[in-house]
Amino acid sequence: MEVQWAKDIMNNSDRDMAASEQVKRYLAYWFQLGKPLVVEPDQRTILPQPIIVGNRYSPEFESLWQQLLALGGQGCYLEGTVQSIADLLSSTWEISDCARCGMPVPIISLGVSSAPCPCFDLPTWPNSDLPQPRLPVDERSRLGQIRDRLRPG
């Protein structure tokens, strides 16, 4: 049910804000599976830990996210992918769910998938025995508030 809420909210909320939140979720989920961010030009990798503390994103993750936004995501991408964070923040791309594992994956916003999900080189994923990546609890309650606000009447 929560997933359906999220989809309804995405259809109704401001596009730019939604795109940014989706990219943030994309990074949070893949970081939880150990996929680092690669930063040009020296291919430095960054993997903040932890991602979630209590019911919030960790200060480490929030700090990295703010730096990424300040840079517009230029020259930064998730390891094993071809789309920079800047690409993902643009209207060309949106985040969908991988058909294989359900993780967030970039698609061209016309709905044409042009690249594999980053799960392609994770032999141990999907794995229903592992804890699934998640959002902080606060995020869900905030989305719940938005949903309530959008509810007709």
Ligand SMILES: [Zn+2]
């Ligand atoms: Zn996948």
